[in-house]
Structures are given as C-alpha cells and as structure tokens.
C-alpha cells in the first residue's frame with residue numbers, strides 16, 4: 001500500500017493542476033499561432049457589405065453577424 005503524507009498529496013495535486021493549465025496554455029498558443037491571428041491583429045476587423053458597419057470579431061468564426069443590421073457575413077479569405 002502506498003502511504004502519502006498530507007504535504008506530498010497536496011503538492012502533487014497542485015503540480016498536476018499547474019501542469020494541466022500550462023498544457024492548455026501551450027495548446028491555445030499553438031492554435032492561435034497556427035491560425036495566424038493574435039490579439040493585436042487587425043484581422044478581427046469586419047465590415048458589413050450591406051450597411052457598411054465596421055465592427056470587431058473576437059472569435060474565429062466563418063460566418064459573423066452584423067451587430068447593426070443582423071446580416072450574416074461570410075468571412076472572406078485574405079481579408080485583413
């Protein structure tokens with residue numbers, strides 16, 4: 001039988017959760033880098049072709065909804 005004291009159990013649980021958070025952060029960084037977008041990029045800027053409203057799209061979606069007129073806009077390739 002394995003015997004653990006309280007300090008070892010708590011520190012191993014803490015280490016395990018920190019490793020999980022670090023792995024999730026690495027995965028997210030790799031995903032963002034692969035998509036070619038980051039928080040400072042202007043690629044999130046969208047313009048509605050119907051009403052001309054310019055707005056920010058914070059999520060990577062293929063189809064975005066205009067906040068002014070509610071039209072669905074398909075993201076254009078090479079749109080910056």
Ligand SMILES: [Zn+2]
Pocket residue numbers: 048049050051052053066067068069070071
């Ligand atoms: Zn619009």
